[in-house]
Amino acid sequence: KLMVNLLVAPDADALSxxxxxxxxxxxxxxxxxxxxxxxxxxxxxxxxxxVEVYGQELNPESWAICRSDLMIKGQDPENIRFGNSFSDDGHARRK
Known part of the structure; x- marks a missing residue:
């Protein structure tokens, strides 16, 4: 939560x-x-x-847990890609 607060706080006015x-x-x-x-x-x-969330994960168990959790929360699990984001960016087209 601390990291999220630090990342979101500067944008709080725009987010409202x-x-x-x-x-x-x-x-x-x-x-x-x-x-x-x-x-x-x-x-x-x-x-x-x-809020649209995107991610990538190298560990297959963590990847599956993340996708399942996001699906339960109403997010699109297809936005979570499997693989190494340094050597194979699964979201290269989103930039």
Whole structure:
């Protein structure tokens, strides 16, 4: 939560505007804790905000847990790619 607070705090005023959309990327997302915490934090500031989360994970178990968790929370599990984000960026087209 501390990291999320540090990352989101400078943008708090903009996040309170109606219709705000934010994209969050974690290139080593593990089980998705940072992605979920960011989604929760932004929506606490603005329940009408849209948060799209993206990530990539090298460990197959962590990758599967992350995708499952995001699916349960209503996010798109296809946004979590499997593999090494340094040598094979699964989101290269999103830049």
């Amino acid at each position: 505007l109606p219709g705000v959309v934010r994209t969050v990327m974690d290139p080593a997302c593990g089980t998705g804790g940072m992605l979920s915490a960011t989604d929760d934090h932004v929506k606490a500031l603005n329940p009408g905000a849209t």
